[in-house]
Amino acid sequence: MIPPVNQNQYEPSISPPLERWLKRLLSRPWFLDVSLADMYGKCGRLEDALSLFYQIPRVSSVPWNTLIACHGLHGHGEKAMMLFRKMLDEGVKPDHITFVTLLSACSHSGLVTEGQWLFELMQREYNIAPSLKHYGCMVDLFGRAGQLETAFNFIKAMPVQPDASIWGALLGACRVHGDVDLGKVASEHLFEVEPEHVGYHVLLSNMYASAGKWEGVDEIRGKGLRKTPGWSSMEVNNRVEVFYTGNQTHPMYEEIHKELRLLHEKMKMIGYVPDHRFVLQDVEDDEKEHILMSHSERLAIAFALVTTPPKTRIQIFKNLRVCSDCHSVTKFMSRITEREIVVRDSNRFHHFKDGVCSCGDYW
Known part of the structure; x- marks a missing residue:
């Protein structure tokens, strides 16, 4: 005979004190x-x-x-x-x-x-x-300020074992400030803790590329790692539009590219100079400029400019950290178009208006 089922044993049990607290x-x-x-x-x-x-x-x-x-x-x-x-x-x-x-x-x-x-x-x-999160914030604090040796010494003095986030913060700071030697040290410690994390390998590769050390880039790319593609999204007319870096398949690509070309001409007239350090391929300067122009946030901003009324606020969400060249370009765009442009990258919000960013060029 099959015993009767006790329904209560299949229902989640909440203790009376917890139930009262939840209510x-x-x-x-x-x-x-x-x-x-x-x-x-x-x-x-x-x-x-x-x-x-x-x-x-x-x-x-x-x-x-x-x-x-x-x-x-x-x-x-x-x-x-x-x-x-x-x-x-x-x-x-x-x-x-x-x-x-x-x-x-x-x-x-x-x-x-x-x-x-x-x-x-x-x-x-x-x-x-202090927890690892507090220690990580301190390393990030020193690193963003360019105090890389202070950050490194802080890590060495920690009473707990640094995790990947700690070494990753130092590596990220080395990439921003161009300290390849310390970045290599940070990466060695980092890969001991988390050897399979693709993002950290890409970060190291980007640091080598910015410094023109293409042999280091080739070594990392030879591992066959797939990096996360850069994308930016925005909402227009209750529809979310997503733009991937270098992608040319959007139905309005021709209009977007035309708008970008016009903007770049205007920007150069008032002082914009492309920063080729943020092109991570060993190519000629003309090609580098084309690559920069196809970064995802620029495609999204140009799309907004051709599809929304003049002076409408533009808000973009980006999955990666905005590069310095795109940051500079967005300041120029906000000035030329008289638009407020808000970009939320992987780290924080940037509010661009009248050629100035709320971050004060510190991020």
């Missing part, structure tokens, strides 16, 4: 508001996130952490620090997440002294032991 949590609108504020910030609508923040009860660190992180994502490190001071003034105790968001905000704004102060403060005043 209280889900009945509190502030939790939803915090999530909405986080969404607004990550979608480029920082003003909406800020407006919602001031409608939320701010008695815990959660809403503060959210808004500090949003400001860091947009490169507003000093405003993130102001929020932290206001948080303390209102008697809210910071936690380990607070300091991760603050250190990240300092890193993206070049606030090295403030970042060092925060790293010491969290240990001295709040007894928070």
Whole structure:
């Protein structure tokens, strides 16, 4: 005889205390508001996130952490620090997440002294032991500021074993600042920890390419690794358009390319000089300029220019870090077209307007 089925054994069990906590949590609108504020910030609508923040009860660190992180994502490190001071003034105790968001905000704004102060403060005043995330933020902080030896010495002095994110942050900084020798050291440690990560091999290859060390590039490419293709997306008329670097299959490619050629002519007239360091192929200068012009964010911006009304705000999402040449080009484009152009790359938001970027050319 088949025993009767006990339905309860197949249903998820929630302890009474947890059930009561969940009911209280889900009945509190502030939790939803915090999530909405986080969404607004990550979608480029920082003003909406800020407006919602001031409608939320701010008695815990959660809403503060959210808004500090949003400001860091947009490169507003000093405003993130102001929020932290206001948080303390209102008697809210910071936690380990607070300091991760603050250190990240300092890193993206070049606030090295403030970042060092925060790293010491969290240990001295709040007894928070640094995690790998905190250490990673510090390496990133020093690295972005060009203090590569300081970053390297910081890693060597860490009381815990560095993981791939730590060495990856140093390698990324070496690529940006052109320190091939230290970058090679970082990559050796990195590949001991995570030898199969394609992105790190590509980062090393890009560093070699920028330095003109093509033998190093060939060695890495000989491993047959497939890099992540660069793409940018944007929404126009409730439709998401995606553009891949170098792709010519878009139905409006001819119009897009024509717009780009016109813009490049205008940019050169007011001082634009292509930066060929960001072409990762060993080709002639004319071909390098053509490759730069086909970067995904430029295709997306040109598409927006020919499909949206004049002076309409343009917002682009990009899966990789924006290169320095595209950053310069987007500043010129915002000036020529009198448009605000917002680009969210893999690191942060860039707000371009009247030929200036909100990052102050620091990212």
